[in-house]
Amino acid sequence: MGPRPLGLHLGTAMATWLSCAAVLPNSKPGSLNWHPSLAERAKALDSERANHAPEKFRAAIQREARKRLAQFHDGLTRYRNAAYRRANDYPPPVWGEGTTRLYDYAPDAKQDARPVLLVPSLVNRAYVLDLDADNSLTRNLAARGFRPFLVDWAAPGDSEREFGLAAYIDIRLTKALAAVEALTSAKPALLGYCMGGNLALGLATAHQSRLAGLALLATPWDFHAERADLAKGLADAIRPWWPMIDALGELPLDLLQSLFAAQDPLLAAKKFRALSGIDEDNPKFRAFVALEDWLNDGVPLTAPVAHETIEGWYSENRPAIGKWTLSGRTINPRAIEIPSFVAIPAQDRIVPPDSARALVGKLRGAYTIEPALGHIGMVVGTRGRKELWDPLAAWLGDLPHD
Numbered sequence: 001m002g003p004r005p006l007g008l009h010l011g012t013a014m015a016t017w018l019s020c021a022a023v024l025p026n027s028k029p030g031s032l033n034w035h036p037s038l039a040e041r042a043k044a045l046d047s048e049r050a051n052h053a054p055e056k057f058r059a060a061i062q063r064e065a066r067k068r069l070a071q072f073h074d075g076l077t078r079y080r081n082a083a084y085r086r087a088n089d090y091p092p093p094v095w096g097e098g099t100t101r102l103y104d105y106a107p108d109a110k111q112d113a114r115p116v117l118l119v120p121s122l123v124n125r126a127y128v129l130d131l132d133a134d135n136s137l138t139r140n141l142a143a144r145g146f147r148p149f150l151v152d153w154a155a156p157g158d159s160e161r162e163f164g165l166a167a168y169i170d171i172r173l174t175k176a177l178a179a180v181e182a183l184t185s186a187k188p189a190l191l192g193y194c195m196g197g198n199l200a201l202g203l204a205t206a207h208q209s210r211l212a213g214l215a216l217l218a219t220p221w222d223f224h225a226e227r228a229d230l231a232k233g234l235a236d237a238i239r240p241w242w243p244m245i246d247a248l249g250e251l252p253l254d255l256l257q258s259l260f261a262a263q264d265p266l267l268a269a270k271k272f273r274a275l276s277g278i279d280e281d282n283p284k285f286r287a288f289v290a291l292e293d294w295l296n297d298g299v300p301l302t303a304p305v306a307h308e309t310i311e312g313w314y315s316e317n318r319p320a321i322g323k324w325t326l327s328g329r330t331i332n333p334r335a336i337e338i339p340s341f342v343a344i345p346a347q348d349r350i351v352p353p354d355s356a357r358a359l360v361g362k363l364r365g366a367y368t369i370e371p372a373l374g375h376i377g378m379v380v381g382t383r384g385r386k387e388l389w390d391p392l393a394a395w396l397g398d399l400p401h402d
Contacts, residue, residue, distance in 0.1 A: 002296030003076075005254040008261060009268040013072050016266060021065040025058035068273060075272030078280065084289045088130055090152065095179035098159035102176045103150045104183065105130075106142040113147040114212065114396060115180050115188035119173065119203075121195035122305060123256060124298050126152035129193065131380050132290050137389060144393050149180050149188070151196075155299040161249050164304035166326045169202040177207060187212040189396055193379060194218050194351065195309075198319070201333060202326050208338050212399045214363075215341040215392060218375050220351045221333075222320035222358035223313050234259055235315035242307075251306040253298050263349065291380060320358060333362035340366040341395045343378065343388055350375040367395055 003009050023032075029046035049057045095102040106113065118138060120126040129150060130136040141148045151173070156163065180188050189212045192200030197219025204214050223231045238245075238259065245251050261268065271288075278285045301309070318324040324331045340363040344356040353370070360368050371378055371387035378384045 002079075002292060003268050003272075004257045004296045004298075005261075008258055012261075012265050013069065013269040016269070017065040017068050021062045024061050025054065068269075071273040071276045072269050075275035079272065079275060079289060079292060082280070082285075082289045084286050084293075086127070086132065086290060086293060088127065088133055088136065090127075090130070090150075094149070094183060095176060097172060097175060099154040099157040100160075100172045100176070101152045101154070102179055103152065104147070105138050105150065106147040109142070109145070109147040111185050112401070113145055113184070114186055114399065114401075115147045115149060115184040116141055116396060117177060117180050117188045117190050118148055118150045119190070119192040119196035119200045120151065120153070121193065122153050122168065122199070122299070123195065123301060125154070125294060126150050128294050128376065128379060131294060132287075135287070135290070135380055137379055140385070140389055141393065141396075144397075146393070146396060147184060149176070151176055153299065156250060156302050160302060162304065163302050165199070165202065165308050168305070169199055170206065170327050173199060173203045174207065177203065177210065181210065187402055189213040189215060189399060191215040191392075192217065192219060194375070195220075201336075202331055204336055204338070205326075205329060205331050208336060211338055212402075213339040213341065213396070214336060215343075215395070216356075216359060217343045217388070218345055218348055218351045218356060218378060219342070219359060220313075220319075220355045221362075222317065222355050224317045224320065225354035225358055226352035228317075230263075231314040231317070234262070235310050237262070238310055245303050245306055249303050250300040251303065253300050256298065256301065257296075260350075291376065333359055334364070336363055339395075339399060340364070341392065342366045342368045343392070344368065344370045345373045345375055345378040346370045347373055347377075348375040 029050065032042065034042040090101070090103045091105060091107070092103075093101040094104045094107075118126075118129055120129060130138045133139075138148045138150050153168075160167075177188070177190075187210065190200050190204060192198070192215070194217070197216040198221075200214060200216065201219070204211060208214075238255075241255065271292075275285070275288055278288070312318045312324065316323070319331065322330060322332065342356070342360055342363065344353050344360075346353055348356070360366050369388070369391050371384070373381060373384055373387060378388050
């Protein structure tokens with residue numbers, strides 16, 4: 001029942017358009033400090049309003065504000081009432097501990113089929129990599145003759161309450177890797193998406209001799225490469241909340257979603273206004289609902305992981321300056337000697353491209369692609385099949401067999 005947090009998105013949309021309706025008619029031409037990208041449109045607006053009575057201008061602004069609010073409300077209502085429900089079910093788990101599960105997507109694959117261990121972020125459910133029957137990177141890999149194994153973290157339970165990154169990597173991922181090895185005869189390739197790429201790097205630094213290759217999709221590394229002020233600002237914004245987070249033992253999902261929303265406060269308003277113009281029989285409507293359902297089905301971070309990532313990564317930039325350590329070892333991409341693949345979506349607004357590019361020079365001979373796509377569109381969008389799925393599968397197919 002998203003978009004989460006609903007109150008924040010409703011309040012932002014209403015405050016934006018109602019304040020426009022209140023301020024614009026009462027402002028003097030040239031008095032407002034417009035964003036540079038809007039300067040020419042603002043100049044044209046001032047010129048046009050000079051030709052009309054103030055009452056007509058006020059009425060036009062109010063009509064436009066009501067129109068946008070109505071579109072937003074319509075799109076929001078249609079999403080929340082949509083009949084679509086994700087039909088894909090995970091296959092039976094082949095290993096699990098606590099709330100962590102490992103799913104085998106090709107149990108009947110040839111014994112020498114290349115296993116691929118897929119690691120998603122800790123803050124989102126794994127099924128972004130298996131979103132729908134006809135939109136699944138994981139099932140596509142299985143159809144190409146690989147044997148994908150997908151890790152799903154789910155929400156932290158009692159056994160994960162005190163987990164930091166080291167526990168997720170050195171305990172859970174290491175056991176998942178062992179489960180894959182027990183079921184297959186070839187060395188697995190390790191694939192990490194977003195924060196899952198950082199987890200995969202952590203695992204690879206300890207166990208690269210057990211891996212055939214390392215693929216990193218939209219993985220952040222230098223958190224100060226673009227707009228260091230925003231990264232530090234995120235840490236500053238959450239600082240007053242630490243006593244509550246520590247008392248709860250987790251960073252609540254709605255607070256986490258609020259931090260994401262702060263990167264583009266009007267994104268939800270734009271998305272749902274656009275949805276109001278799409279017919280429910282249109283495949284784009286179903287695709288929107290499927291992805292939005294996943295976005296609102298996130299999971300909280302344990303308090304230790306929240307401290308390590310928000311303070312250690314975003315505020316202090318420890319990975320990029322060589323100070324991110326796990327169980328006494330420094331996570332150093334230069335130490336990775338196995339083949340590597342790096343995908344950097346050029347239109348990524350969640351992981352700035354320069355943040356992910358920082359890995360390329362540190363990985364030896366990394367095969368790199370930069371599809372002209374966004375962070376999520378790269379793995380679930382129609383264009384992602386050609387620009388990511390195909391080159392990824394080709395790279396996996398070229399990995400040497402021991």
